[in-house]
Amino acid sequence: MFLRTTVLTTVLVGSHLGEALVARSGSPHASPTLTASFETPSYRYSSFSYTQLTSDRYATPLPSPISFPATFAPPFSEASTLLPTEVTYTTYSLNPTTTAATESETDGYGQQAYAELWASLSYSSAPPFTTTVSPTPVPSSELVFPPALTPYLANPEKKLPENFIWGVAGSAWQIEGGLQLGGRGPSILDTIGALQSNDSASDANVATMNYYLYKQDIARLAALGVPYYSFSISWSRIVPFGVAGSPVNTEGLAHYDDVINTCIEYGVTPIVTLVHADYPPSVVADMGNLSTHYLYYAKQVMTRYADRVPYWVTFNEPNISVGSVAKSYSILKDILLAHAAAYHWYKETLGGTAQITLKFANNLALPLDPTNSTHTASAQRYQAFILGIMGNPLLLSEQIPSEVLSTPNITIEALTSEELATVKNTVDFISIDPYTAQFASPAPEGIEACAANSSHPLWPSCATLTNVQANGWLMGEASNDYAYIAPQYVRQQLGYLWNTFRPKGILVAEYGFNPFADANRSLNAQRYDLERTLYYHFFLREVLTAIHEDGINVIGALAWSVLDNDEFGSYANMYGLQTVNRTDGRFERHYKRSFFDYVDFFHQHIAS
Numbered sequence: 001m002f003l004r005t006t007v008l009t010t011v012l013v014g015s016h017l018g019e020a021l022v023a024r025s026g027s028p029h030a031s032p033t034l035t036a037s038f039e040t041p042s043y044r045y046s047s048f049s050y051t052q053l054t055s056d057r058y059a060t061p062l063p064s065p066i067s068f069p070a071t072f073a074p075p076f077s078e079a080s081t082l083l084p085t086e087v088t089y090t091t092y093s094l095n096p097t098t099t100a101a102t103e104s105e106t107d108g109y110g111q112q113a114y115a116e117l118w119a120s121l122s123y124s125s126a127p128p129f130t131t132t133v134s135p136t137p138v139p140s141s142e143l144v145f146p147p148a149l150t151p152y153l154a155n156p157e158k159k160l161p162e163n164f165i166w167g168v169a170g171s172a173w174q175i176e177g178g179l180q181l182g183g184r185g186p187s188i189l190d191t192i193g194a195l196q197s198n199d200s201a202s203d204a205n206v207a208t209m210n211y212y213l214y215k216q217d218i219a220r221l222a223a224l225g226v227p228y229y230s231f232s233i234s235w236s237r238i239v240p241f242g243v244a245g246s247p248v249n250t251e252g253l254a255h256y257d258d259v260i261n262t263c264i265e266y267g268v269t270p271i272v273t274l275v276h277a278d279y280p281p282s283v284v285a286d287m288g289n290l291s292t293h294y295l296y297y298a299k300q301v302m303t304r305y306a307d308r309v310p311y312w313v314t315f316n317e318p319n320i321s322v323g324s325v326a327k328s329y330s331i332l333k334d335i336l337l338a339h340a341a342a343y344h345w346y347k348e349t350l351g352g353t354a355q356i357t358l359k360f361a362n363n364l365a366l367p368l369d370p371t372n373s374t375h376t377a378s379a380q381r382y383q384a385f386i387l388g389i390m391g392n393p394l395l396l397s398e399q400i401p402s403e404v405l406s407t408p409n410i411t412i413e414a415l416t417s418e419e420l421a422t423v424k425n426t427v428d429f430i431s432i433d434p435y436t437a438q439f440a441s442p443a444p445e446g447i448e449a450c451a452a453n454s455s456h457p458l459w460p461s462c463a464t465l466t467n468v469q470a471n472g473w474l475m476g477e478a479s480n481d482y483a484y485i486a487p488q489y490v491r492q493q494l495g496y497l498w499n500t501f502r503p504k505g506i507l508v509a510e511y512g513f514n515p516f517a518d519a520n521r522s523l524n525a526q527r528y529d530l531e532r533t534l535y536y537h538f539f540l541r542e543v544l545t546a547i548h549e550d551g552i553n554v555i556g557a558l559a560w561s562v563l564d565n566d567e568f569g570s571y572a573n574m575y576g577l578q579t580v581n582r583t584d585g586r587f588e589r590h591y592k593r594s595f596f597d598y599v600d601f602f603h604q605h606i607a608s
């Protein structure tokens with residue numbers, strides 16, 4: 001403190017700031033850099049007038065409709081011959097009082113059986129409307145850009161490729177609502193919010209009402225100029241009973257057909273996920289036959305929609321089904337084989353030309369202390385469990401990692417050579433949801449002791465994970481959930497994937513940030529979400545560096561999420577680029593500032 005005062009005095013005794021420093025620069029201890037960069041300000045008075053800094057710059061809508069140079073698969077009129085012949089096409093409507101007395105059930109799939117599917121689930125909140133809302137043009141008042149952040153967010157020279165896939169992502173269960181409507185059957189997620197709460201705020205039966213508002217939601221993306229929308233299809237809306245051979249719901253088929261057509265009409269390219277955690281319970285009860293059930297469903301969807309869909313995602317974050325769908329890691333093998341079956345059927349039987357992928361969760365584990373070999377081993381072991389189990393066979397034609405297979409009591413077996421052959425090269429690029437990075441070190445007892453004890457809470461990866469650096473600093477700004485604004489790790493996240501699995505390309509299929517305690521802020525404050533803007537801009541600038549400096553082929557980036565949604569029981573984890581008013585009866589959406597900034601980033605950085 002004393003020293004600073006002294007320096008300040010030295011400066012102030014000069015009659016002029018510039019003179020004082022020029023004088024000091026003559027001394028033998030002066031810094032040449034300081035002298036060279038210093039310019040003498042010329043202080044002056046002038047008359048004051050206000051400067052207009054708000055401006056009404058408007059978003060540029062997408063050109064519409066999309067016209068693809070060619071279809072991606074034969075039209076349904078030709079592809080329909082690939083469907084099984086004995087399928088019942090019907091639709092259901094839930095009448096909880098349906099009894100055996102009112103109808104005769106021959107095949108076990110009548111209205112009574114449908115009502116029984118729902119016997120254990122009831123919701124305290126009902127959707128406030130039950131018909132599709134016609135879209136209206138987004139008023140220009142909603143399309144005004146927020147206050148400009150230039151020059152604070154600089155515009156680097158590097159460009160993204162012209163065909164970069166950019167846009168937003170969402171998933172069926174998290175946004176649709178109307179769980180018991182439209183002939184839908186239950187999914188394993190439906191217990192969240194059912195019977196547990198009388199608070200519409202936690203009830204997935206309402207969610208964001210996207211099942212009825214999808215046209216408006218797509219119109220809103222188009223109005224802002226967002227070219228790609230990644231959404232998921234609800235398996236149990238297509239096959240309410242889930243399993244192979246059971247009836248197919250015509251209302252579900254028509255719904256997603258129209259979602260895709262609406263995208264195309266508005267100029268938005270659809271990216272379609274077949275399962276985003278919402279498995280039918282009947283399928284979960286018969287995971288050994290997953291491939292059979294999954295193909296039955298996938299064929300119904302792909303024969304109908306594949307002519308218009310350039311990207312398919314077979315499964316979302318399969319690792320989350322360990323624990324939620326099945327206790328055992330063997331489920332990852334079931335999913336791998338079901339994925340491969342759908343890939344082969346699509347490419348070889350249907351003759352589709354779209355690109356197919358499977359989308360992984362991976363908050364990259366980094367060694368807490370990179371100079372400590374046990375920390376590096378922990379990070380690698382975590383990665384082997386979360387990515388290697390499926391990534392090795394899919395991308396490297398290699399066996400499940402030995403760390404996994406040699407873990408005592410692990411219930412996943414090595415793939416046979418036939419299985420390896422079936423699975424290899426069945427993703428056209430790798431998709432990853434790298435929200436944040438995390439530090440790994442061994443379980444307190446050490447990796448070996450933990451691996452040998454399947455009751456250990458850290459078993460089987462046996463990694464202690466943290467977002468706090470060894471020196472006590474958080475790696476970045478904390479969110480309300482697990483994401484951090486820690487762009488310094490993005491190049492390593494991409495570099496790990498690129499150099500470990502050597503894919504043709506990497507799609508960042510989800511990434512996002514939910515500000516702390518966002519739910520408690522006013523609408524205006526929620527909309528001015530500068531943290532989210534920084535998250536995306538910083539992240540994307542590192543993507544540019546990864547592409548240009550590291551030679552990594554990042555082919556796209558899809559923000560999570562299109563809307564604030566049901567984050568598996570919480571509406572307080574608000575990842576959306578748009579807000580949703582869940583109490584006004586209309587579920588009105590508002591764009592957040594980050595959405596404009598997100599669009600701006602791509603407009604500034606796509607080469608054309």
Ligand SMILES: *[C@@H]1O[C@H](CO)[C@@H](O)[C@H](O)[C@H]1NC(C)=O
Pocket residue numbers: 124195196197198
């Ligand atoms: C919801 O309401 C029902 C009927 O009023 C009641 O029985 C139940 O206990 C309530 N549940 C909760 C979680 O408050």
Ligand SMILES: *[C@@H]1O[C@H](CO)[C@@H](O)[C@H](O)[C@H]1NC(C)=O
Pocket residue numbers: 243244288289292
């Ligand atoms: C499920 O697998 C069992 C045993 O492999 C088989 O008997 C049964 O037919 C399968 N069910 C379906 C629907 O494929």
Ligand SMILES: *[C@@H]1O[C@H](CO)[C@@H](O)[C@H](O)[C@H]1NC(C)=O
Pocket residue numbers: 319320322323361362363386
């Ligand atoms: C799956 O990935 C998510 C996201 O990284 C993580 O929270 C979860 O713990 C993982 N589950 C397993 C079983 O690895």
Ligand SMILES: *[C@@H]1O[C@H](CO)[C@@H](O)[C@H](O)[C@H]1NC(C)=O
Pocket residue numbers: 372373374375441442
């Ligand atoms: C390496 O990490 C382990 C586990 O955290 C620790 O016990 C050990 O002391 C570390 N070794 C060194 C050289 O820092």
Ligand SMILES: *[C@@H]1O[C@H](CO)[C@@H](O)[C@H](O)[C@H]1NC(C)=O
Pocket residue numbers: 408409452453454455
């Ligand atoms: C393996 O699992 C069994 C049954 O749960 C348990 O008794 C045994 O202790 C476990 N072995 C190890 C090495 O964790």
Ligand SMILES: *[C@@H]1O[C@H](CO)[C@@H](O)[C@H](O)[C@H]1NC(C)=O
Pocket residue numbers: 453454455456457
């Ligand atoms: C295995 O882990 C559990 C839970 O941490 C612990 O209670 C038990 O003592 C451990 N068993 C052995 C053999 O270390």
Ligand SMILES: *[C@@H]1O[C@H](CO)[C@@H](O)[C@H](O)[C@H]1NC(C)=O
Pocket residue numbers: 516517519520
């Ligand atoms: C937000 O408000 C709710 C009550 O309205 C409170 O329970 C919660 O703790 C608040 N969250 C934070 C992070 O302040």
Ligand SMILES: *[C@@H]1O[C@H](CO)[C@@H](O)[C@H](O)[C@H]1NC(C)=O
Pocket residue numbers: 522523581582583584
């Ligand atoms: C939601 O809408 C209601 C009714 O119009 C209004 O009172 C409330 O302030 C809105 N909430 C937010 C966060 O905008």
